[in-house]
Structures are given as C-alpha cells and as structure tokens.
Amino acid sequence: MNVRAKILMIVVLMTGFGWGGEPIDIRTLAYTDEMHIVAIDVGANPTNMPNAMLWDLPILLLYKQVDNFNAIDVDLLRAELTDDFVNGRYKPVVIRTKKDQDLTLNYMNLIGLGNAPQRLVQGVVCKNCSSKRAYSFSYGAEGDRSKFPWLTSIHAHGISYTIDNDGTRAGMNLTANAANDGLVAPGESRSYYYKQLDLPGVWPLHDHGNPSHTVSRGLHMALVVEGEEKVAPDHDFLMLFSDYPTYDDYLDEFYTQTFVPPFIHMRNANVMHAHALNGYAAMLPPRMNMAVAGGNTPWDAMRTDVLSNPRTPVYEVELGALVRMRLLSFGSATTHSFHLHGHAWWDKATSTYQDNAAVPAGSSYEIMFWAGGPPFRQFRFFNNYWDADEGSEPANKIPVRSGTGDWLYHCHIIPHVKHGMWGVFRVTEPGAGE
Numbered sequence: 092m093n094v095r096a097k098i099l100m101i102v103v104l105m106t107g108f109g110w111g112g113e114p115i116d117i118r119t120l121a122y123t124d125e126m127h128i129v130a131i132d133v134g135a136n137p138t139n140m141p142n143a144m145l146w147d148l149p150i151l152l153l154y155k156q157v158d159n160f161n162a163i164d165v166d167l168l169r170a171e172l173t174d175d176f177v178n179g180r181y182k183p184v185v186i187r188t189k190k191d192q193d194l195t196l197n198y199m200n201l202i203g204l205g206n207a208p209q210r211l212v213q214g215v216v217c218k219n220c221s222s223k224r225a226y227s228f229s230y231g232a233e234g235d236r237s238k239f240p241w242l243t244s245i246h247a248h249g250i251s252y253t254i255d256n257d258g259t260r261a262g263m264n265l266t267a268n269a270a271n272d273g274l275v276a277p278g279e280s281r282s283y284y285y286k287q288l289d290l291p292g293v294w295p296l297h298d299h300g301n302p303s304h305t306v307s308r309g310l311h312m313a314l315v316v317e318g319e320e321k322v323a324p325d326h327d328f329l330m331l332f333s334d335y336p337t338y339d340d341y342l343d344e345f346y347t348q349t350f351v352p353p354f355i356h357m358r359n360a361n362v363m364h365a366h367a368l369n370g371y372a373a374m375l376p377p378r379m380n381m382a383v384a385g386g387n388t389p390w391d392a393m394r395t396d397v398l399s400n401p402r403t404p405v406y407e408v409e410l411g412a413l414v415r416m417r418l419l420s421f422g423s424a425t426t427h428s429f430h431l432h433g434h435a436w437w438d439k440a441t442s443t444y445q446d447n448a449a450v451p452a453g454s455s456y457e458i459m460f461w462a463g464g465p466p467f468r469q470f471r472f473f474n475n476y477w478d479a480d481e482g483s484e485p486a487n488k489i490p491v492r493s494g495t496g497d498w499l500y501h502c503h504i505i506p507h508v509k510h511g512m513w514g515v516f517r518v519t520e521p522g523a524g525e
C-alpha cells in the first residue's frame with residue numbers, strides 16, 4: 092500500500108466512511124401521550140474532524156428516550172448512546188402527538204452520574220491568555236457541580252401548561268410555591284404535564300436550567316403536534332438546525348470561576364465552529380483533505396461517489412413525490428436557513444416564491460414542493476409542469492420542473508456550510524428504488 096493510500100485509509104476510518112445521515116420522517120413515528128426521557132452527558136465528536144486533531148472529545152448533553160426509570164444503569168445507557176452517536180445512528184428525540192390530547196413527559200437527569208466523561212483541555216484558551224494552560228473538565232461530581240450545579244429541565248414552546256410545568260426558574264414563582272420549580276438535579280426525576288395540546292405545530296423542547304450552556308451542546312428535542320391533515324405528502328421530513336458553542340462559555344468562567352472549555356478545540360489551539368443538522372456537522376476542510384489524499388481536488392469535497400456520505404441527512408425521494416420539510420432551529424448563536432438547489436416553494440408569510448427559508452433560533456418553518464418539480468402551490472394553481480406524455484392518465488403524470496439528480500441543500504449563511512450545514516437531496520427516477 093503506498094503512502095497516499097495509507098493516508099486515505101486512515102482518514103476514511105477516522106471520518107466514518109459510509110455513514111449516511113438518516114432523515115427523520117415524521118410519518119414513521121408512532122403517536123404517543125406519555126414518554127420517559129433522560130438527559131445524559133456523552134463524550135463524542137459530532138463532526139467529521141478527525142478525533143486525532145482534537146485536544147479531547149467534546150462533551151455532548153443529550154436527551155434520550157427510555158422505557159422507564161426502573162433500575163437504570165447510567166453507564167450502560169451512556170455507552171449505548173455513545174455507540175449510536177459515534178456510528179451515525181443518533182437522531183434527536185422527536186415526540187409526535189395529536190392536537191387536543193394530553194401529554195406527560197417523565198424526566199430524569201443523569202448528567203454527571205456514573206462514569207461521566209471528562210475532558211482534558213490544553214492550549215490557548217482566550218485572546219488575552221498569554222500562556223498555554225491545562226484544564227480538566229467534566230459534569231461529574233468532582234468539583235464542577237459545587238460551583239455550577241447541573242440542574243436541567245424540559246421547557247416546552249407553544250403548547251399550553253401551568254407555571255409548575257415551565258421548566259424554568261424566574262420571577263416570583265418559587266416564592267409563591269416551591270413546587271413550581273421545574274428544574275431537576277442529577278439523579279432525580281419529575282414529570283411535566285401538558286393538558287389538551289391546543290396548537291398544532293413543530294415545537295422546540297429544551298433545557299431551561301442553564302440554556303445558554305446546555306441547548307447548544309445538544310439538550311434539545313422536537314414536539315410535533317399534528318392537527319387536521321389537509322394534504323397528505325409522500326414524505327414529511329423534520330430537520331433540526333443547531334450550532335455547537337465556541338467562545339460563549341468563557342462567560343461562565345468570568346461569573347462562576349468555573350472554566351467551561353470550548354466545544355471543539357483543535358490540538359493546534361484553534362477553536363472550531365460546528366453547525367449541525369440532526370446533531371451532526373459535515374465540515375468541509377476534512378473532506379477537502381480526504382479528496383486531495385484520494386487523488387481528487389478540494390472542489391470534490393461534497394461528492395459522495397469519491398468520498399463517504401456526510402452524516403447530515405441524505406434524502407432519497409422519487410421524482411414527483413410530494414415533500415414537506417419541517418425545519419426547526421435551535422441555533423443558539425445565530426439564525427440558519429434552508430436553501431435547496433433546483434427547487435422552490437410558496438412562502439405563505441410574504442406571498443412570494445422562495446428557494447431559501449430563514450429559520451431563526453427557536454423557530455420552526457414549513458415548506459412543501461414536489462421532488463424535482465414545482466412548488467406545491469404552483470402545481471395546484473397553474474398545473475403547467477406535467478411531464479408531457481400525451482395520452483397517459485392524469486393520475487400517472489408526474490410534475491417535473493428541475494428533474495432527477497443529487498441536489499445540494501445547505502444553510503445559506505455561507506460560513507455555516509464550511510462548518511457542516513449541508514447535505515444531499517437525491518431525486519431518483521420513479522420506481523428506481525424498487
């Protein structure tokens with residue numbers, strides 16, 4: 092094996108060859124009215140930046156669904172979730188329920204318990220730090236918790252609930268009643284009750300114990316409240332936008348004397364931004380290196396024939412399928428957007444056609460179009476994009492505008508593409524997958 096082939100093999104192993112990001116299709120999820128959720132810390136790298144180039148693994152904070160809280164083995168649970176995450180099988184928790192139903196979320200905080208991951212961080216840690224310093228950091232019982240208690244919660248958007256289910260400490264609520272406290276200490280549990288979900292939509296659920304610290308590390312999930320279905324799309328994809336933290340958390344050191352290291356800290360002392368879809372960031376620099384090592388060029392970094400699929404979602408849909416995309420952003424630092432090549436949709440808010448949807452932090456947005464075809468509204472109202480096949484039955488006609496192909500999608504804040512926010516929307520010939 093020559094040197095170039097060896098390098099390629101090593102890089103391929105480190106970056107996870109063949110892991111395609113699995114889309115979340117809401118229609119495949121069972122309806123629920125009660126769920127058990129835990130929060131747990133996991134040492135794992137959500138990017139394709141090789142682990143060997145990082146000072147240490149970042150510590151993610153994640154929600155995970157479990158059957159119940161009886162006899163939970165924290166280390167086993169953490170090992171399973173870590174394995175899922177590292178191997179590209181992680182999906183953010185999505186809770187699907189129906190309008191006018193009740194929902195109970197039983198919640199247990201496992202952060203820092205058992206054999207919790209620790210980080211050793213070295214390097215220049217701030218602009219004004221002259222020398223390199225070394226820190227160890229964990230969410231475990233050793234040290235950190237005394238200064239920065241890891242109380243966490245579930246705070247829901249949009250749906251109706253009483254103040255004791257808000258998952259937030261604010262105002263005079265605790266003076267009024269200590270039972271109003273929605274925060275949960277490590278090792279403890281409580282339930283959140285939501286009565287008669289009155290507003291359909293895609294709602295964020297996230298920690299509100301210390302959200303500036305935890306939400307960007309992954310402590311977020313989605314609640315889908317289904318209303319009356321007016322249209323039945325062939326695919327109903329949910330995509331979660333998030334960004335992992337960089338320098339924001341130095342503020343914690345300032346206020347609490349507790350150093351919380353940047354999320355992705357390279358051995359060369361650089362701090363990396365990571366912008367993720369469904370939890371994973373497909374950074375371009377490692378893929379450029381891989382492409383060059385494999386005898387291609389940096390311009391081939393988004394190819395999936397010469398490089399692996401990204402762990403961001405790779406959609407595969409047939410030409411003419413009606414696709415709904417529900418976009419939900421947890422961007423803790425910034426807005427993101429969804430731009431899809433070759434497609435457009437009708438934007439209800441502005442009554443214009445668009446091919447780029449901004450999704451501000453904490454917001455959701457819904458779009459609908461035909462794969463390889465026109466916007467949904469255009470098709471309904473103008474009906475001028477039939478695949479012209481004289482004599483075929485109307486039911487067999489397919490709306491075609493841009494056609495088949497691997498259409499790139501990405502956030503249109505351009506640096507976010509480099510930092511991981513892109514993927515492939517593959518439109519195939521009808522029947523090709525059968």
Ligand SMILES: [Cu+2]
Nearest residue numbers: 427502504507
């Ligand atoms: Cu973005």
